[in-house]
Amino acid sequence: MKDKKLITCFLALFLVLVCCPAAAPASAEEFSWPQGKRAAVSLTFDDARESQLDVGLPLLNRYGVKATFYVLPNMVKPRLSDWKKAVNAGHEIGNHSLNHPCTGNYPFIKENALEYYTLERMTDELDTANLAIERMLGVRPTSFAYPCGQTFVGRGQNVQSYVPLIAKSFLTGRTFGDTVANKPDFCDFAQITSINIDGLSVNKIRALVDEAAEKGSWLVLGGHEIGTSSGPQVTQTETLAAFCEYANDPQNGIWVATVTEIATYIDSHRKLKSNIPSVKP
Numbered sequence: 001m002k003d004k005k006l007i008t009c010f011l012a013l014f015l016v017l018v019c020c021p022a023a024a025p026a027s028a029e030e031f032s033w034p035q036g037k038r039a040a041v042s043l044t045f046d047d048a049r050e051s052q053l054d055v056g057l058p059l060l061n062r063y064g065v066k067a068t069f070y071v072l073p074n075m076v077k078p079r080l081s082d083w084k085k086a087v088n089a090g091h092e093i094g095n096h097s098l099n100h101p102c103t104g105n106y107p108f109i110k111e112n113a114l115e116y117y118t119l120e121r122m123t124d125e126l127d128t129a130n131l132a133i134e135r136m137l138g139v140r141p142t143s144f145a146y147p148c149g150q151t152f153v154g155r156g157q158n159v160q161s162y163v164p165l166i167a168k169s170f171l172t173g174r175t176f177g178d179t180v181a182n183k184p185d186f187c188d189f190a191q192i193t194s195i196n197i198d199g200l201s202v203n204k205i206r207a208l209v210d211e212a213a214e215k216g217s218w219l220v221l222g223g224h225e226i227g228t229s230s231g232p233q234v235t236q237t238e239t240l241a242a243f244c245e246y247a248n249d250p251q252n253g254i255w256v257a258t259v260t261e262i263a264t265y266i267d268s269h270r271k272l273k274s275n276i277p278s279v280k281p
Helices: 002-019 050-063 073-088 119-137 163-169 202-215 237-248 259-270
Strands: 039-046 068-071 092-095 143-145 172-174 218-223 225-227 234-236 254-256
Touching: 039 050, 039 202, 039 237, 039 259, 050 073, 050 225, 050 237, 068 073, 068 143, 073 092, 073 119, 092 119, 092 259, 119 163, 143 259, 163 172, 172 259, 202 218, 202 237, 218 259, 225 237, 234 237, 237 254
Parallel strands: 039 068, 039 218, 039 254, 068 092, 092 143, 143 172, 225 234
Antiparallel strands: none
């Protein structure tokens, strides 16, 4: 008899949860991209290299595609007027640090090895870079790209992550050399993943975009030089042009925008959902 009553109670509870919306937890609105788009893509380029101005910007402007450029102040200064044109054309300028610190295991790193850094030094250099960029270009970066994609300072028992510093100082922080796109309903804005676009073929870039569309992801692509020469840090002009053409085709359902524009959209969407934190608690 007791078992029968217990089964009856469980059945009644199940029917209440299923049939009575008021008794079930409020369902959050499912994530969707604007205007029925299937995925979002951000093009990003690091270091403020000259080929980005000479080759990349004319191409991007021709297709009406906006990119995010993570710059070093000392690389902006020699081509200041051209970088101002990039800003006026609607491209985003992000912070890529003051001195591009990476692990000292790289042969090109000398006194700027992350192993020698502290959080205090990193804070000072990030603030200095932001001020320099704002002074030169009239915009204050809200997005940061970790040099070499590395997120630590110090060594041994003194190693610390500077991701919390980026989370406090910027809307987004972008890593580098990842293998997955970002889930808009989950990704950590302080550690946005990016896939290296340098050296990719036209077919490969289309495959990445198609995969993002299938999953509704935010695909962030990161590159360096832009041109026709071969090399490990060159985004091929042919690949970039093919991407722009593919993304501009309405049938493919791709939203291409800067990192901050897409992150802002995602953040506003998250604020409507109880189970996903906004970027700013």
